[in-house]
Amino acid sequence: MLAVEAGVVADLHARARATYYPDGVPEAGFDWVGAWRKAVRREDGQVLCAVERGTVVAIASFRPPQDGPAGTVKLFQFHVDPGRWRAGIGTALHTACVEQWRADGRATAVLDVHADNRRAQAFYARRGWVPDPEHPPAPDDHHLALRLDVRTAP
Structure with a gap:
């Protein structure tokens, strides 16, 4: 992932998270771009993006959990992107994730x-x-x- 793409993804991530944190995104000084670069570089990590007219409007990242069961x-x-909610983008991206997981032989x-993100x-x-x-x-999670x-x- 190019640096500019990592920045776009980090911005999307922060804007989406801000919708369910009433006092703003915690860890405001956190290096989201660096975190995304690190996540994408993992051999077993995958990222799917939904793009409209050259703009990333949704993102999903996944990989096998550490010490998790096989499959x-x-x-x-x-x-x-909060400005694109209720447009079917999340549904399409979720469907793409499930299709990829099936292709990868994942069962679960x-x-x-x-906890506050009811939507x-x-x-x-x-x-x-x-x-x-x-x-x-x-109780404290x-x-x-x-x-x-x-x-x-x-």
């Missing part, structure tokens, strides 16, 4: 979603994601673990 993939980032997908939780639930019984939230059976996902 599992973890969705680390899934963001759609997992993700963590922010994302509803999006995932409509696509078959359920709470992960193996990873219930801790701000994330919910979700699981998807890739073989039966819509």
Whole structure:
């Protein structure tokens, strides 16, 4: 991924995250571009982007989880430009992810979603994601673990 692309992705990531953090994106000084470059360079990591008229409007990144069971993939980032919500972009990108996971022989997908991000939780639930019984939230955790059976996902 080129530096300019990493910057575009980091900007999209920050704008999407800001929608569910009422006081703004935490870790404002965090090097999002550097984090994306590091994530993309992993051999087992994959990134899918939705592009409209030359502009990245959605991004998904995933890879096998560290120390996770075989056949599992973890969705680390899934963001759609807030100005493009409800346009079918997220649905199309999610479908592309599931197709890639099936092609890669994955049976299960997992993700963590922010507990305050009700919109994302509803999006995932409509696509078959359920709470992960193996990873219930801790009382001080701000994330919910979700699981998807890739073989039966819509």
